[in-house]
Amino acid sequence: MEVFLVSLLNGLVYGMLLFMLASGLTLIFSMMGVLNFAHASAFMLGAYFAYSISLIAGFWVALFDAPILCGLLGAAIERFGLRRVHRNGHVAELLFTFGLAMVIEKVVQMSWGLLAVPYRIPAGLDFPLFSVYGTQFPAYRAFMLLISGLMFLAIWLALTRTRVGLVIQASLTHPEMARALGHDVPKVFTLVFASGMALAGLAGVIGGNYQTTSPSMAVTMGPIVFVVVVFGGLGSLLGCFIASLLMGLIQTFAVVLDYSAADLLANVGLTVTRSSPFGELLTMPLPRIGALLPYILLVLILWFRPRGLMGTRDT
């Protein structure tokens, strides 16, 4: 029970972090058809910007400034890069962001070094909030939950209560129709791309000191976010939300459940050792397979249901 509750909370924290990244990506992917490889790079840049800003002006300034920087960068990328490449089709756009992700990783290595930087949790939030069955729950994780919860609320309000939000919603499901009705879709694209990158940057600010801030964080986070977006389905923020939480919980629970398929077979009276056929696969403990689970899910969903969990169109 103790393990269950703690893992549930941790899974929730991680899932919400994933959602902050994935929500922007879902919007960009659904509206513009661009699978933005540089999205996880914005996550990384957010963390690095926050590290540098917090050295000068403190964490709370960084919390606001770093996402804005990422958003401005996103606007510039969309306005001067993607819009130009758009003529050459979706594959060219995808390749453009792919090259961008590569370059950003190198630029980060160049500017902040090859190793992780000591980006720490602010002192004001570095205390245990409460303890569950003797296991302490850090206040910072609660703070992360709070920020991502607020973000969720803000996105929801922006999408349902503002005019731009309605245009975005319209472009999600009927991109051609929205354009035909005379809305300035390119401008909306820039806005969505910039806000998506800003959200990813914010996720970086609060996630960078929760995990580690290193040049490889984009490469490790990127594929998982793609899994969430594809799993959740094109054009569905709700699907994206469910997929984020699911992926967060799966990954957290896989780490704590130290069983393997061999243990399961032992219950029905079959003994499997490493030397028996498929022994290596069957005795592999779940925490090690945990890293594979998102990709297995991705392949399965694309294989059998390419529109994802709640998608409205095929990927």
Add this chain to the structure above:
Amino acid sequence: MRTRTDLRWIWVIALAIALVLPWIFFDWKTSRHSGFVLTMLSEIGLMIVFALSFNMQMGQAGLLSFGHAVLFGLGGYTTAHALNAIRTSGIWFPLELVPLIGGMGGLAFGVVIGYIATKQRATAFAMITMGLSELVGAAALMFMTFFGGESGITTDRMIESSLVGASYSAPWQVYYLIVFWVFVSVALMWLHTQTPLGKMANAQRDNFERTQFVGYDPQLIRFWQFVVSGFFAGIAGSLYTIVYEIVTYDALAASKSANALLASYIGGVGGFFGPVLGATLVVLMQSGLSLLSNSWVLYIGVLFIVMVMYAPGGIVGLLGQHAPIARIGRLHELVLPYVRILVPALITVFGFVLLVELTSFVTIGATQGKKFKVGSLMIDAATAQPWMLAIGALLIGGLWLRLASRGFMRVWDGLIEEAKTLGGAAR
């Protein structure tokens, strides 16, 4: 059919160059080959096969894969296990034919992976290959018996059985083996583009629905194209194993897949020979630039972005755009405009490179206790002058380039326009 005969000559010339190249770098004093050059040439050869097999999917069938190295790496692992098995069992199996085993390995895994991946196309195909790439990559680090975990599988190419009696202890013997297989593979892949399967792959890329109306199953076309491409990727992986005598996780990692993508795209995915050019260029940059600079990945990345933005047809596409002007015999009129944009372009590149090197020196090089030298000229990164020079060159060069390129485009558009009207009149 003049162009056809021209193409045949290119094959012969390329073969002659490939055979002679190692002897240019031969050290007559010590009568030894340059090991560095031989390894680099071998790497170019296997990357050409790898990039071409990638382009069978990307260029020919319109399938963008982010996991092509999986087929390459699995072909490599298959070869390593085959070589070890041949050694321990003592079966006579000539090394010259071992790449076939790797190819069959790539083909077998191509059937499995292709069965899953080619159910989809376009972006979904790209995603599914990325998922499979991550999956196999993670599995390679977990399962010891087949992948050998982090240390990989080591092998020995000297299996003492050969069709021509070579021991393959010397790198030049391996190089000639690779030249042979590269030419066989490239020729086969070229012939494949002429087969009904190759043509139908083009058809379903260009017009997906019409292919179905004509009575073909695009999914089946994609599948077979994927499998054939897997065979050649397996051969490339096999050559890799024979050269380095070790296969690790790196051979099937995402960065290797990215290499194939970069090489194909920089060279040009539109024609058959684009990836050959791209692979050569990328390996040269990899081995040459990496000696000079830590930041060579950045340069390749920037080159890639510039290509995607301004020359989606790659180098071959850029050259091809000159064809109509060459036909009307006005190519010489472009020389002066080219010189005019070359000067600001060089200044921009100089400023950019200097800025990158200064930054990376301050954060990485200086901590390793290195000194920043260009030839014998010492540069002190702590002073402002080099930074000002870099930023100044970048800004001035960039603005100048913008202005100059406008003038260039005027001349270019005029020539293309004339070529069109003249071409129309000739017809």
